[in-house]
Amino acid sequence: MTTTPNRRTFLKKGAMAVASTFAAPMILRAATLGRGQPGPNSRINIGLIGNGLIMGGHRSYFRAREHTVVAAVCDLYRDRMESALAECRQENNACQAYLDYEEVLQRSDIDAVVIGTPDHWHAAIAIAAMKAGKDVYVEKPMTLTIEEGKAVVAAEKRYGRILQVGSQQRSENAFRKAAEIVRNGWIGKVKQVHCNLGSFDAPTDYPEEPIPEGFNYEKWLGPTPWEPYNSKRVESSYSGGWRNFWEYGSRKNGDWGAHHYDITQWALDRDDSGPVRFVPKGEDQPYQYYEYDDGVRVIRDWGDFKGHMIRFVGEEGEVMVSRDNRLDTLPVSLAGRPLEPSDTRLYKSVDHRANWIESIYTRKPTICPASVGHRTATICQLAGIAERLGRTIKWDPVSQQIQDDPRAALWQDRPRRAGYALPV
Incomplete structure (x- = not known):
């Protein structure tokens, strides 16, 4: 055998x-x-x-x-x-x-x-x-x-x-290397992280259209509020479609934010925690940002990305990283510097789906289990809440509760339509 x-x-x-x-x-x-x-x-x-x-x-x-x-x-x-x-x-x-x-x-x-x-x-x-x-x-x-x-x-x-x-x-070499460089302090204390998310058009109310034959629109809506059918509302499109609506996601915070905020969490060693303050664009800065309790600020769509998706700015250097294994550093030598035996080594996965299959065989945790995915999604959702309400949201990552704002705290969950209760 x-x-x-x-x-x-x-x-x-x-x-x-x-x-x-x-x-x-x-x-x-x-x-x-x-x-x-x-x-x-x-x-x-x-x-x-x-x-x-x-x-x-x-x-x-x-x-x-x-x-x-x-x-x-x-x-x-x-x-x-x-x-x-x-x-x-x-x-x-x-x-x-x-x-x-x-x-x-x-x-x-x-x-x-x-x-x-x-x-x-x-x-x-x-x-x-x-x-x-x-x-x-x-x-x-x-x-x-x-x-x-x-x-x-x-x-x-x-x-x-x-x-x-x-x-x-998390299963791409450049992102893991970038996170290891930051985690091991090679660029000194991190001051800022810049994340390039882009934007969607403003949500739009579309006129009602006939529901196509062979499509269960009622179930597609599921737990969300009923809205008249329009093909744009349900469209599968990376440039918008259903991703454009608050009812079905967190717009760009939940789209590219779910990727770049996730790498930021990993690099800053915050997978079991999170930021403490979320500020919408225009409140005190011309950009949206969130902050951790040590003052590290994560800025959305602002500043010089130097041609990359994520830019970590430290007191002694920088790390810039993107897909297709693109990694640049200041000083340049950091990109090729090998880890020392005493350095922190992060979970290594070279194929995200293969990592899942391997974990099914071994019953060992994946590189992004529910606990990690939840903490990243929480950032996406809180950034979205701050954006929708137009005010700063204070967050306690220990109790996992919005602080000093009962109305905002209601957005930690959403009402679900009858017949679509969350399983237990």
């Missing part, structure tokens, strides 16, 4: 686009071998929930891996569901399609799910999946509200599941 792949072997194989052959006479559900931990000869049966833009990459990835089988696809758009099914049946003729995610979770042979829905559905599906015994990969930001985040963290612990938030920059 073969053994479960070790870390080096797994990641090496996970980094290659190996076509799945499904030549074995039977694919065993991972949880049937070893009390919820995959056995050495098992593959992981995966359900893909929400087959819009981001799921296209996930479909390609998990279809091509030797450790995974795409066993189910789900979407509220019938046409999108059928298209995803046709794609996945190229490798697995047994793949099934569903319009309702509950049917996916009812299948005892599904080991894990990937959640690629709009933000307002992340928490409910993630909790329901973990309650059903599934491991979870959920896109960023992990939740729509702060209280939802607390609930997902509690569910991860309660049900003993593996969860990965899709904050994939």
Whole structure:
């Protein structure tokens, strides 16, 4: 009998686009071998929930891996569901399609799910999946509200599941190196962090349009307030669409902020904590920012980024980092400086989805579990609350409560429509 792949072997194989052959006479559900931990000869049966833009990459990835089988696809758009099914049946003729995610979770042979829905559905599906015994990969930001985040963290612990938030920059070499440079004090005490998020157009009220045949708009809205259907409201678009509306996310704070604020948290060693003050643009500065209790200020869309996405400014140097493994430093020598034995080394992952699959096998935490995803999402949500209310928000990261502002504190959660209560 073969053994479960070790870390080096797994990641090496996970980094290659190996076509799945499904030549074995039977694919065993991972949880049937070893009390919820995959056995050495098992593959992981995966359900893909929400087959819009981001799921296209996930479909390609998990279809091509030797450790995974795409066993189910789900979407509220019938046409999108059928298209995803046709794609996945190229490798697995047994793949099934569903319009309702509950049917996916009812299948005892599904080991894990990937959640690629709009933000307002992340928490409910993630909790329901973990309650059903599934491991979870959920896109960023992990939740729509702060209280939802607390609930997902509690569910991860309660049900003993593996969860990965899709904050994939943690699995890119340049971002890890940048965080290690900052964490080890090579640029001295950090004074400021500049994060380039960009902007969306102002939210717009669109005229009502007929709901397309084959689309469950009522369920798409889910827990959010009812609004007349318009194709722009539900559009899958990285430049806007549903991301443009406060009802379904935190706009750019929850879009690029979920990536760049996450790396900032990591570099500043704040994964179990957070800032204490959130200030909207124009209150006392011409930019939006938040601050930690030691005075480090994180500034949105302001200053010279020097061609990068994130810029850490310290008393003795700087670190600038972007995707595609772009890393620049001042002094220049820091970028190539090796870590000393006494230096802090951060969790190393070179493939975010492979890290999740490896963790399903080993039952060890992912690089971005629920507790980390919640703290990052909290920053996105608090920045959004400050922006919407137009005033400074004070935050206690220990009690996880908004301070001295009862009206603002109401925004830690949002009312949910009847029939869409959050699972427990």
